[in-house]
Amino acid sequence: MIISPAFSSTLPLALVASSLLPGLIIFALAEESVRLRTALNLLGALSKLLLVALMLWGVYHDAAFETRFELLPGLPLILRADALSLLFITLSAQLWFLTTIYAVGYLEESPHRSRFFGFFSLCVTATVGVAMAGNLLTFILFYEMLTLSTYPLVVHRGTPVARRAGEAYLLYTVLGGVLLLLGAVWLYTLTGTLEFRPQGIVSDLDVGDHKALIIIFVLLMGGLGVKAALLPLHGWLPKAMVAPAPVSALLHAVAVVKAGAFGIVRVVYDIFGIQFAATLGVMMPLAWLASATIIYGSVRALFQDDLKRRLAYSTVSQVSYIALGVALVGPIASVGGLVHLVHQGLMKITLFFCAGNLAETLGIHRISEMNGVARRMPWTMAAFTVASLGMIGVPPVAGFISKWYLGLGAMEVGADWVLLVLAGSSALNALYFLPILYRAWFLEPEGDWPQERHYPRAETSLALLIPPVITASLALAAGLLASVPFSPQEWAKLVVVREFLDP
Amino acid sequence: MSGVSLLVQPVWLILLPLVGSIMVFLLASRRAAVGVAVVAGNLALVAGSIGRLGITGPWQHSVGGWGAPLGIDLYLDGLSATMLAMTALVSLGISAYSAAYFSAAAARHFWPLWLLLLTAMNALFLSRDLFNLYVTLELVGIAAVALTAMRGQREALVAAMRYLLTTLLGSMSYLLGVALLYHSTGSVDMVLVGEAPIPASVAAAAFALMAVGLLLKTALFPFHFWLPGAHSSASAPVSAALSALVVKVGFYILLRLWIEVFPALGDGVAWLLGILGGVAVLWGSLQAILQQRAKMLVAYSTVAQLGYFFLALPLVAAGGSRVWGAIVLLVIAHALAKAAMFMAAGNLLAFAGHDRIRDLDRVVQRMPLTAAALGLAGVSIMGLPPSGGFSGKWLLLQASLEQGNWPIALVLLLGGVLAAVYVFKLLEHIFTSGTPLGEPRAVARTMEWAPLMLAIGAIVLGFLATTTLDFLIIGEPFVPGRRDDY
């Protein structure tokens, strides 16, 4: 496909601007201008979707989209779209659109909405920047911007609890940022470039530098692991649950944890190069760490009665599937890990939307209060059910595809122990999700709901109901139609083919 | 000579604010309007000088046609122009803020002194002879002390007195050093002094005297004792000027001396100052974290941030102009961010009637622009991207790792973490609720916009880092003796 150079360099900028500009304008809006704000939000989200579609088509046909700007001497700011970035951008653009609708409904009548949506847009801008970062400097720039723009969302409610959650969040992310910075600068002094390239930039370094490279790898993983909630850097995530539901959805499914997981993929693939990372001997420890996080998160989830906390620990566990898939160093496992980036996003955002619906409509926050809730809110719980079955790995929901590829990939590289991890984790997933489903569908309600609100048209407001139904359907579709072109699975295969097979 | 090129002579940069200072002193009203106009004119003149510098390169101007040694020569290269530009920009922000901040009675005192301070700083950045630097440095000190005392409260007076004694002591120490150098070299011109053979013992004594004098004025740990009191008790625009600009002039002179006059300084001196800088970073940050009042927190943050300039000195021997460039980037970033922070803190004080951090009550809701200014300035102070603070720190970190200098790298990183702690200590309380005390008073719009614009400037500097670094080396200010080529 032939595209003009001007177009190819403008498109990445336009993609960033499509959420940055609405965000900045929204900050300036008065609290009362609900319509204008909503219009701006939706306009931004829709134009982003459109731009992403354009870009998807272009990248599929091997077009290059790149913008450069000299930020530091010899170190440009690069925004570039390749197959891997589009996997993440497409996910975030879609989910941003749905979360915006959800948030408009969720925050109706609540104070400080201009501020909320302003930071919300900045957060998505940062996510898109992370996805399109063409070198580690650009990545860090947007990664830190993500930290800064999510902080006000975490403390949005302004209570002392929110302040403490914000402190915990900052403690982890700031320290993570320091590790990342040190690793990046050190790497730069060795290589003289930080550009992301297929097969990495470090493989021709002297053997004498390998020790330094291992330390740099650990530093970078430390910095990225904080956001990806790798053990033992996950402590902030359950605490951040005090934030409003759309924020939790965003933190868990789209922006923050995914930026960390995506960063791990980027660093392994395009800084170290997966084969070289394997010869350095750093991939197996990463696989072990990811496995430990998977099991640990699931076990902790088992003992939470607070619904959002249970979901939070579930996130800790599920996000590490992505790292695990990459760390196994095989094309099939990589497909499993990458595709889970999308699948986990779709499923987890559904779960958080549903949890928000329960809290907003019925005042339910605890699992022990959920008896019979499916009779009152069948659509919400149907979506919840689809997503939790997907998390467990029941076919044909998307989560099954991820686990299938991970299992196959593990056998391909001879890491059979991973099958035990997968089986154990699935069993634990079942143990903490199925009782919820049982309560919701089969037990009798125990009297009145804590704080019930009635809506004329459906079980809850439509703005709250439609997004989870759509994301649940998408999660189902991603599993059923896994082999259709442009499905997450097929796109993940494209990424893997370009990383493993192309020279 | 055409009219335009006559106007871009550097001498106007001294005459305009000087005449302006006398004018606002004599005026009975409209002081603020005239003052802001003069500062805006100053910015235009600086812009003109920068334009000419880009076209013709660095140049020299003998005031009144009298050359050195009896007359006064003014010089302009990339470094002086950068410092002038920084001063002009920050001054404009401070002036816009001050126009709304001061009552008519206070304006009578503020504007003449403020324009005099600007005159002195401009003259200082244009001077390249040791004695002129003394005179201008003393003028800066006197104007700054008078501005500090202007508020008239007990703490302000005591802090100003301590500041005055310190700054006079510093000048005396510096001047004795100049006398020793003059005796050995027969000149006060920096380049000539630098090229002349100086006995090692004289050079050591002169450097020690001059350095101690300048460090006193720059408030490098442990000479910072006067700074938190003076910077926190002055009125907000004055605090901004003191922290953003005045402390920098001492460092600027030290930088020039380091390069031109004492190029042969050993590693020991660099390390000594580097260690003091490192301690300043850590000590200042810890003190900032412990403060209960916003202005004190911001003042201790200055102590910490000044430390970075010295922390990097052990790197310059091997790193050359790139490290100097990074330091100057940090100087500019700090000037913009700290002026914004002090003015924002002034808004908190004017709004709530107090600046106790614990009781700042959801400021972000009531003064979103001020909160944004604090946040953006904080980004640069913490050294997070994109900002001038980040670019400077990245370059220093890079230089320290290239040279295998791990202690400096670690202090740089640790300083960033500690800065995050104190910046967010402030930010988290403006996001959450405290106990409202008394009725809040409205703050003028310009007082909200001025700090925000400066804070945005600190962010934008991150994107202009390469441009700034390229501009800075016009005339090769970081290479000794290059002025012969003018």
Added chain:
Amino acid sequence: MTPAQLYALVGIGLFFVGLYALGVRQHLLPRILALNIMGSGVFVVLVALARRSDGVDPVPHAMVITGIVVAVSATALALRLMLRVAHATGSATLTDTGDE
């Protein structure tokens, strides 16, 4: 030792006498005077060292005159400030502040 060197040494001596007084005295008036003595010491050094083998160098004299002007204004400011401090705190010292 030439007379010029002697004068220079005396100047340096004055400088340190002033420094000592500035350090040990509490009352502001002697401290301001101490700074003046330090200044005089420096001026003596400058003038003394102006004498060279080939005559007298005029430049240091110009410097000293400038320096005296600067010192006078600084002293005027210091004295006025001292009075304000004494008025506000009840004593002309810096010891009673709580801001350290």
